[in-house]
Amino acid sequence: MRLFKIFTNELRRLRKDTFLFVALLVMPLVLMGPALLSYSDEGGEEVEATPLMVANYDTGQVSLDYIAELDENLQIEQNFSGELLTQYELQNDPRCATISPECDEAVGRARMADKSRQVLMIIPAGLTTAFDAGDQTPVVLLYDPGADVILTTQVEKISQGLAIKVALTKQLENAKGDFTDLSSIGSPEVKAEVNKITSEPLPANSKTAIHVDEVSPASYKEVEPPGLLGTLVPGYATMFAFIIIMFINSWVHEEKSNGVLRRLLTTPAGRADLIGGKMLFGVFVNFAQLVILFGAGLVMGASRGMEFQLDIPSLLLLSLALSMSATSLGLVFASTKLPPSLGLAPVFIGAILGGCLLSVDFLPPYLRVLSYVTPHYYAVLGYQDALIRGVGLAGVLPEIGMLFVFALVFFGFSVWRFDMLES
Amino acid sequence: MSNTILEANGLVKKFGDFVAVKDVSFTMQEGEVFGLLGPNGAGKSTTISMLTCLYPPTEGEMRVFGHDVVKDAAEVKKLIGVVPQDIALYPTLSARENLRFFGEMYGLKGRDLKERVETVIEYVSMGERAKDAVKTYSGGMKRRINLAAGLIHSPKILFLDEPTVGVDPQSRNHIFESVERLNKEQGMTVLYTTHYMEEAERLCHRIAIIDRGQVIAMDTPKNLVGMLGGGIIQVGMVRVDEEILKAVTGLSEVRTASYLPQVETEAGISSKVVLKVEARQHSNAALVQLIQLFNQKNVQMISLETLEPNLETVFLHLTGKSLRQ
Numbered sequence: 219m220r221l222f223k224i225f226t227n228e229l230r231r232l233r234k235d236t237f238l239f240v241a242l243l244v245m246p247l248v249l250m251g252p253a254l255l256s257y258s259d260e261g262g263e264e265v266e267a268t269p270l271m272v273a274n275y276d277t278g279q280v281s282l283d284y285i286a287e288l289d290e291n292l293q294i295e296q297n298f299s300g301e302l303l304t305q306y307e308l309q310n311d312p313r314c315a316t317i318s319p320e321c322d323e324a325v326g327r328a329r330m331a332d333k334s335r336q337v338l339m340i341i342p343a344g345l346t347t348a349f350d351a352g353d354q355t356p357v358v359l360l361y362d363p364g365a366d367v368i369l370t371t372q373v374e375k376i377s378q379g380l381a382i383k384v385a386l387t388k389q390l391e392n393a394k395g396d397f398t399d400l401s402s403i404g405s406p407e408v409k410a411e412v413n414k415i416t417s418e419p420l421p422a423n424s425k426t427a428i429h430v431d432e433v434s435p436a437s438y439k440e441v442e443p444p445g446l447l448g449t450l451v452p453g454y455a456t457m458f459a460f461i462i463i464m465f466i467n468s469w470v471h472e473e474k475s476n477g478v479l480r481r482l483l484t485t486p487a488g489r490a491d492l493i494g495g496k497m498l499f500g501v502f503v504n505f506a507q508l509v510i511l512f513g514a515g516l517v518m519g520a521s522r523g524m525e526f527q528l529d530i531p532s533l534l535l536l537s538l539a540l541s542m543s544a545t546s547l548g549l550v551f552a553s554t555k556l557p558p559s560l561g562l563a564p565v566f567i568g569a570i571l572g573g574c575l576l577s578v579d580f581l582p583p584y585l586r587v588l589s590y591v592t593p594h595y596y597a598v599l600g601y602q603d604a605l606i607r608g609v610g611l612a613g614v615l616p617e618i619g620m621l622f623v624f625a626l627v628f629f630g631f632s633v634w635r636f637d638m639l640e641s
Numbered sequence: 642m643s644n645t646i647l648e649a650n651g652l653v654k655k656f657g658d659f660v661a662v663k664d665v666s667f668t669m670q671e672g673e674v675f676g677l678l679g680p681n682g683a684g685k686s687t688t689i690s691m692l693t694c695l696y697p698p699t700e701g702e703m704r705v706f707g708h709d710v711v712k713d714a715a716e717v718k719k720l721i722g723v724v725p726q727d728i729a730l731y732p733t734l735s736a737r738e739n740l741r742f743f744g745e746m747y748g749l750k751g752r753d754l755k756e757r758v759e760t761v762i763e764y765v766s767m768g769e770r771a772k773d774a775v776k777t778y779s780g781g782m783k784r785r786i787n788l789a790a791g792l793i794h795s796p797k798i799l800f801l802d803e804p805t806v807g808v809d810p811q812s813r814n815h816i817f818e819s820v821e822r823l824n825k826e827q828g829m830t831v832l833y834t835t836h837y838m839e840e841a842e843r844l845c846h847r848i849a850i851i852d853r854g855q856v857i858a859m860d861t862p863k864n865l866v867g868m869l870g871g872g873i874i875q876v877g878m879v880r881v882d883e884e885i886l887k888a889v890t891g892l893s894e895v896r897t898a899s900y901l902p903q904v905e906t907e908a909g910i911s912s913k914v915v916l917k918v919e920a921r922q923h924s925n926a927a928l929v930q931l932i933q934l935f936n937q938k939n940v941q942m943i944s945l946e947t948l949e950p951n952l953e954t955v956f957l958h959l960t961g962k963s964l965r966q
Binding site for chain 1: 693694695727729732734738742746790
């Protein structure tokens with residue numbers, strides 16, 4: 219069949235084109251490897267929390283509670299001394315004669331200046347007093363505008379939570395006082411009962427009003443949280459699968475401009491053979507690319523003690539559906555007059571919208587709507603189902619179905635629009 | 642050469658409002674080398690594209706070996722070979738791999754395919770470089786493989802669309818020899834389009850001169866050149882002079898005379914007027930009479946040009962412009 223001859227010829231072209239061969243099959247692996255290794259949070263290694271420098275001028279309990287609360291989620295750095303002072307030439311600075319908030323602030327500012335730290339919190343003197351008096355006191359958060367926005371948001375939210383907690387505690391203590399005062403006009407029995415209630419310590423579990431218990435839905439299998447590695451593999455693999463768009467587009471463009479497509483149309487090979495052969499080639503290469511990427515990702519994950527739901531049938535079907543949708547999208551681009559270099563646009567725009575690089579929850583609502591019309595979204599969702607949620611083939615079928623629908627729509631469009639005579 | 646194997650009747654091709662081909666009709670006999678000669682944009686490639694099943698005509702019909710080119714395209718494609726104007730080859734593949742692939746597209750396989758590949762490689766004298774990637778070849782070598790790809794399935798009719806564009810003289814000569822050998826040794830019928838009159842004169846048994854989508858003359862090269870009699874003389878004058886035109890027309894060695902349309906240059910309409918004179922037998926005899934007449938009438942000649950009778954002159958005579966305009 220001519221379709222298969224076209225397919226084998228495309229494979230021959232790929233084999234002869236070292237740059238394309240490397241770009242399609244090796245480059246994604248090369249790019250994904252370091253990215254995955256950099257997120258080495260699997261395998262029992264203790265990951266250091268994000269550092270937060272604190273210069274505390276307050277001497278009261280509120281600031282200590284505040285720092286203790288922050289310390290649960292961040293790595294608090296204060297009371298600087300020793301080599302760090304020498305490093306920033308502060309060893310002879312009068313502010314650093316003893317451990318002091320002034321010295322902490324000086325070191326903190328110096329470390330921000332050389333970009334080795336991104337956030338410095340300055341707690342003013344009298345915070346506790348002001349708090350007890352019910353006055354608002356500003357806490358300064360000095361941050362690098364290029365800092366990780368998640369860190370600053372985290373500090374902000376912990377501060378808000380702590381403020382509410384302390385305020386409520388204070389209100390409760392005031393209420394207890396009022397209650398005791400009111401009991402003085404009651405009978406001795408009432409007084410004794412009130413004394414008993416108000417003098418009882420709070421139960422140990424009353425420290426937090428809400429306890430977050432992490433439980434997966436019943437339809438999901440319980441697995442160890444996969445961490446960043448597990449979430450990166452589906453996203454990266456999906457993004458790189460769409461690189462085929464650029465190459466299909468570039469190859470077809472070359473065949474149009476050098477007249478090969480015209481020549482082929484004068485042979486008994488039909489339009490269906492030509493488009494079908496290219497589709498088959500794209501799907502084959504794309505599928506191989508995904509197998510390599512997932513193979514490498516899974517081996518890397520497994521070597522770090524990561525637990526995957528290795529649902530092979532779901533992974534294979536998903537990869538096939540993804541390959542078909544990516545290749546047919548490539549044919550859609552090849553059917554337009556857009557320059558081949560623009561083939562990169564759907565790769566990256568689709569990756570951003572489809573949640574390959576960052577969860578779609580981070581997108582503004584109007585862009586999130588667009589996510590649902592990208593095949594990337596369903597591919598990432600499907601891979602997460604198969605690798606992380608462990609829902610089985612039946613659970614992944616909706617995503618597989620959506621990817622096949624995309625493939626069908628794109629392929630239909632490209633067959634309709636494909637102008638082989640255009641040069 | 643009596644068996645008609647290709648017929649084109651009343652071909653018209655429109656792209657939107659643009660009419661690329663208007664009412665083109667011709668036939669080709671078996672074993673004939675037929676030329677379509679015309680300047681760039683004349684409609685030669687569009688005509689060849691219709692005949693090779695790339696475009697259906699807007700009007701008209703075409704038959705190859707009795708098969709309707711539109712309705713029986715699959716049959717027609719097996720009988721024809723096409724050598725396009727572009728180097729329509731995969732640059733990263735070798736000549737052998739390219740030829741193998743195009744052979745497969747014509748349904749060749751196994752030993753047949755292997756033999757045909759080697760035969761056409763030898764035919765275009767590319768045996769030594771057949772395993773190298775096409776992108777490493779010179780322009781002329783690429784053209785030779787381009788020709789070989791059109792011959793891979795031993796077609797009955799070969800369509801060559803400007804096969805020598807951008808080719809060095811040595812490779813051009815090689816292509817000429819290949820076409821002549823194909824025709825003489827294998828009796829292959831060839832449709833050859835070109836805007837070089839020397840190629841058409843050398844290779845073609847019959848030529849259709851095409852301009853602005855229309856066939857304006859069709860005959861053997863000898864008969865076409867014969868239309869001009871003794872050749873053409875162009876006399877440059879400062880203004881149109883109807884009296885001298887009348888006198889020139891009456892000269893015994895002059896067949897016809899007329900003023901050419903004034904040429905538009907970048908600076909505007911040229912002030913020079915050109916009187917075109919067609920000699921009856923010999924341009925030299927007509928030239929002597931012309932010079933005597935202009936002297937007698939005391940009319941100034943500002944230029945004088947004698948054009949030898951050839952296809953270029955025929956085209957000029959028929960259209961008032963050169964093939965390369």
